[in-house]
Amino acid sequence: MNTASAAQSPADSRSAAQPAPLPIAELGFSAPPGYLSACTAGLPTAATAAAMRGFIDDWAAGRADARALGGQAERCREHYARLAGVAVDRVALGSQASQLVSVVASSVPDGAEVLCAAGDFASLAHPLEQLAHRGVRVRYAPVSRLAEELRTDTALVAFSLVQSATGEVADAEAIRAAAEQVGARTLVDLTQSLGWLPVGADPFDFTVCHAYKWLCAPRGTAFLTVRAGLDEQLVPLAAGWYSADDVWSSCYTDHMPLAAGAGRFDVSPAWPALGGTEAALGALAALDPRAVHAHDLELANAAREVLDLPAGDSAIVTWADPDGTALAALTAGGITASGRAGNARIAFHLWNTADDVELLARALGR
Incomplete structure (x- = not known):
């Protein structure tokens, strides 16, 4: 996918000048060289780690303030937007992403078809598979062929913008255009893309994202976006006290108005994760996304050169490792990596430097 032509977020709407330098040292990542696993879990900035510790301290001292925590939740929403x-x-x-996908699944008509990417992450596809009792059929096709595979009876096409197992970047614009032609809605998982790939949620009908990977937030905070005009097509399956515009006036059953916007799909936030999420998203939102993209991709392609792989367009690098030999060598060489679907998998993000590429080369005897 040519990311330069893709729709971009407001954080991208700077001048066409060179990207702003990344203040990586100021973010205070503390990992030593060799952590090549942002695709598994991001690392906390110093501010995120401090916020997490602060919550524990406040909680233990009886200082946890529910209203203040609600303010943190709203700032998380603002940063994510x-x-x-x-x-x-x-x-x-x-x-969780799967909980949010389940809300989108409520919009699929009985007897309709859902088209998913073959080999995509389970949290995106499994909630859609549970619609079989309503006659909904889930069909799979390679992510590279989703645009060609859309049919007039396809109600929803669901795919990760960047594939977890392979790092493949979907041609989202082609899929979106094909979906529009046949009248299908788009559901895109941004968990493996938002934070390094400068493509936001605006081009799509629905998106989900768990923030604990490339957005460097603690696990337990996820987001759903719903295109304006589509709220009424979804069922707020988990509507509760936090699903209103004024949550403190909707705690009890005699007064439970749903929020006017997408907030009606909120669930009560995980309080321990809020401070860390606010710090993480605030820090990421202040960065020039073009600079993040360039930084991550430069290191990923340097790693591909070490691995004798062609240059690519993804911050995730994978290669065949069916018996786990390469992953074992990486681990022995001091590198944190992962294995998925018969591949060895590494990833490069803000805390990584050329030292990590050199460590990779030594670990693999290159």
Whole structure:
């Protein structure tokens, strides 16, 4: 996918000048060389780590303030809206991607077809598979062929913008255009892309994202975006006290108005994760996304050169490792990596430097 032509978030809408330098040292990442696993879990900035510790201290001392925590939740929503390039009222707060996908699944008509990417992450596809009792059929095709595979009876096409197992970047614009032609909605998982790839949520009908990978937030905060005009097509399956515009006036059953916007799909946030998420998203939203993209891709392609792989367009690098030999060598060489679907998998993000590429080469005897 040519990311330069893709729709971008407001954080991208700077001048066409060179990207702003990345203040990486100021973010205070503390990992030593060799952590090549942003695709598994991002690392906390110093501010995120301090916020997490602060919550524990406040909780232990009886100082946890529910209203102040609610303010943190709303600032998380605001930061995420900026990162995703959508209005704040288009963002819902959740805790897991699959829970948010289940809300989108409620919009699929009985007997319709859902088209998914073969080999995509289970949290995106499994909630859609559970619609079989309504006659909904889930069909799979390679992500590279989703645009060609859309049919007139396809109600929803669901795919990760960047594939977890391979790092492949979907041609989102081609899929979106094909979906529009046949009248299908788009559901895109941004978990493996938002934070390094400068493509936001605005081009799509629905997106989900768990923030604990490339957005460097603690696990337990996820987001749903819903295009304006589509709220009424979804069922707020987990509506509760936090699903209103004024949460403190909707705690009890005699007064439970749903929020006017996508906030109606909120679930009560995980309080321990909020401070760290606010710090993480605030820091990421302040960066020039073009500079992040350039930084991550330069290192990933340097790693591809070490591995005798062609240059690519993804910050995730994978290669065949069916018996785990390469992953074992990486681990022995002091590198944190992962193995997925018969591949060895590494990834490069803000804390990584050329030293990590050199460590990779030594670990693999290159």
